[in-house]
Amino acid sequence: MRRPTVTAAEKAQAREVSLGRIGRLFRPHRRALTVVIATIAASSIVAMASPFLLRAVIDTALPERDVPLLAWLTGAMVAVAAVTAALGVVQTWLSTKVGQQIMHRLRTDVFAHLQRQSLAFFTRTRTGEVQSRITNDIGGMQSVVTSTATSVASNLTTAVATAVAMVALSWQLSLISLVVLPPAIWLTRRVAALRRTITSAQQRELADLNVTVEEALSINGIQLARTMGAGPALVERFTGSSERLIDLELRAQLAGRWRMASTSVVFAAIPAVIYLGAGLPITGGAMTIGTLIAFTTLQSGLFRPLMGLLNVGVSLVSSLALFARVFEYLDLPVEIDDPARPVPVDPARVRGDVRFEGVTFSYPASPAPAVAGVDLEVPAGSTLALVGETGSGKSTLAALVARLHDPGAGRITLDGVDLRDMRLADLAAVVGVVSQETYLLHTTVRENLRYAKPDATDAEIEAAARAARIHDLIAGLPEGYDTVVGSRGHRFSGGEKQRLAIARTLLRDPRVLILDEATSALDTETERAVQDAFDALARDRTTITIAHRLSTVRDADRIAVLDHGRIVESGSHDDLMSAHGRYAVLAA
Structure with missing residues (x-):
């Protein structure tokens, strides 16, 4: 079966989608997003206390057998975990609510706008294509719309707070930990571009699948297929489209996976480098065991938000193909509309x-x-x-x-x-x-x-x-x-x-x-x-x-x-x- 190609118009449309226009979707929810970001910041700052509490436990409370201090420190660690968990629940509820409201607005805006289109639009457009834009495309944007803003805020706040805490513990080891960032960012940009192309192809294939279902499984379609003996050909067409979707999904999931895996290996190797650095003459004797453990704990915690930020970038860039298809319908001119100054008629x-x-x-x-x-x-x-x-x-x-x-x-x-x-x-x-x-x-x-x-x-x-x-x-x-x-x-x-x-x-x-x-x-x-x-x-x-x-x-x-x-x-x-x-x- 011939693989669908990307037309020049589709490529141009995808390039024209600006992050500013996507950002305007969140504008009516500024107050809720401010609360979410404040909650995320508070959670990240509170969580940064854990490594310092751990250092105090290892360097002071345990060696000196100070039971009251140990009780206070361990109690504080539990309290930090409880506070961050509670703030996480609030943040998840607010961010999901905002995301669902944006999805609701997109769905209703597209549906209402299509209701105003002329008969000529529906004459030249396949019904399955319209359904695919409203269900598959907007549905595919859900994770991005629901979690992108909060994920950026959460990971960025955590990464900054972690980096500050790392510098406070040891600026020399911090430089070693951050050296992997430039190649990781470069790899992420390559992966994002690849996934964006695959996502666009996926949505076109899903639209074709919807058209096949809508045309073949309606009552008129079944009657036509039975009387024309077209059932086997329709099954073959559907099977081919479904097989292409399998291939595209595999490509989407594996796109850049080896590159990202390489980055993960490098991040995982950094603790070994830190242990090596801690034993060098330039740092030898200047760092306690508690500081070293606290630093490696922070460093391992830095990996998650940094990878989270990079993955958000990949998801956002790849989702531009979805936004392009939805905005294309929202930008359709209304040929027959209410006049600007209607004549009152009873x-x-x-x-x-x-x-x-x-x-x-x-x-x-x-x-x-x-x-x-x-x-x-x-x-x-x-x-x-x-x-x-x-x-x-x-x-x-x-x-x-x-x-x-x-x-x-x-x-x-x-x-x-x-x-x-x-x-x-x-x-x-x-x-x-x-x-x-x-x-x-x-x-x-x-x-x-x-x-x-x-x-x-x-x-x-x-x-x-x-x-x-x-x-x-x-x-x-x-x-x-x-x-x-x-x-x-x-x-x-x-x-x-x-x-x-x-x-x-x-x-x-x-x-x-x-x-x-x-x-x-x-x-x-x-x-x-x-x-x-x-x-x-x-x-x-x-x-x-x-x-x-x-x-x-x-x-x-x-x-x-x-x-x-x-x-x-x-x-x-x-x-x-x-x-x-x-x-x-x-x-x-």
């Missing part, structure tokens, strides 16, 4: 007068506009039907009214207000859409309907279901409205799902109703029943209907015929039939 007072004024729109990378120069007026309470061949621009016009896209030229107004000047929430409360592609959530029928109106009562839910001619079917289910619809509503037929979608939209009682092939999956008898319901509900409501079956739109107040994004005919059914134009050809 949904309860909206009449529903819709106008298209010179509307032109093109999809990205499309050579021709989907709609061009459309001028239409849909008076409040009237019905407009959009007809035409597939690809003529009917659904695009409907999507523009719901502001799923914005026109490239011209404007669409509602009661004289440009849709781009309205809050998205206000527009959603006024415009309801029932499309030919029905999406139901994997929850109960009741909750699927309540999705449109969270505060809807059971009576309102049943009224909407009756209007959509679906109540009797729901009531006949074993658990009624509490029946789980299954993944993507596969428990129901196409017609039943569309009637549920119709009920869900009607529950909101929108002033403008868009029906985009809303009855395409219904049989003739059911379609007639639902159409009767629509006719009743369309009274005093502006309705824009898109249909291939012209029998469902012949009673519309106005019919507009589209061809290649332009309106070629407009009028009532009778007028268009007598004109013997494009509509008459379609109706034939």
Whole structure:
């Protein structure tokens, strides 16, 4: 299997992630972090008393058999251990809380930002990729976000305090102990760069794995695989991706391990060098046994914070690949957003007068506009039907009214207000859409309907279901409205799902109703029943209907015929039939 490569854009993105931007994530938690750092500093300072207490025990209390002094010294050693342990618990609780709050903010910020993205983003982005950014990438950052700041503070404070205590005991031996630092730092930088590259590759491979799972194990994916006999190929694809993850994980764990092991050996050899140095003429006779033991104790204690600091550097640099992927989503521009100064709109007072004024729109990378120069007026309470061949621009016009896209030229107004000047929430409360592609959530029928109106009562839910001619079917289910619809509503037929979608939209009682092939999956008898319901509900409501079956739109107040994004005919059914134009050809 071909190994995924790093694109130039991904490399540039990774380089652009600054430590300053990462640091700004911690800014709202400055007070808590100050307490954490103060706790760490206090713990490190208190812990430094232990070597001096040990020296006093060896050099004074034991040789002189001073039992009271020995009792005080050993009691103080126990007290130091107890205080540092208690401070450690407080520090861990605070640092973990801050880290989890930052993780929560990152997850919710990314999710909320993606909710504001246009349909074009989700059209060109794999669903598994989006899920991987929110779960795998942010999850992979957790250890860094949770422990980095406190680990740096803890290890740095401990290292400084230990170094000061070592110098106080013997500055000559301190120089010997610190000589290993320059090569250790150089090795760490090499390891960090290597792990950063591997981490980036790991996250891309995890995203591919997520895509495979999402596509192959959904109900639609299983059906496609079974009917196409693609199961073995999918298993092979998944197996190959999983094997590459094993290789990457091994490389990540072993990256620079021999180099770091060499550093560990050098650190471990320093005590031997210290013992040798203590016996040299330059230091001979000038150092007590207690001082030597206390110094080697400090020196061995210095190894842990120094290696901790170096490892934090490795983790932080390697995690920049994760931050790059998350920040890339946070930096995505919002193409359709609330205006800076929205026009106040009361949904309860909206009449529903819709106008298209010179509307032109093109999809990205499309050579021709989907709609061009459309001028239409849909008076409040009237019905407009959009007809035409597939690809003529009917659904695009409907999507523009719901502001799923914005026109490239011209404007669409509602009661004289440009849709781009309205809050998205206000527009959603006024415009309801029932499309030919029905999406139901994997929850109960009741909750699927309540999705449109969270505060809807059971009576309102049943009224909407009756209007959509679906109540009797729901009531006949074993658990009624509490029946789980299954993944993507596969428990129901196409017609039943569309009637549920119709009920869900009607529950909101929108002033403008868009029906985009809303009855395409219904049989003739059911379609007639639902159409009767629509006719009743369309009274005093502006309705824009898109249909291939012209029998469902012949009673519309106005019919507009589209061809290649332009309106070629407009009028009532009778007028268009007598004109013997494009509509008459379609109706034939």
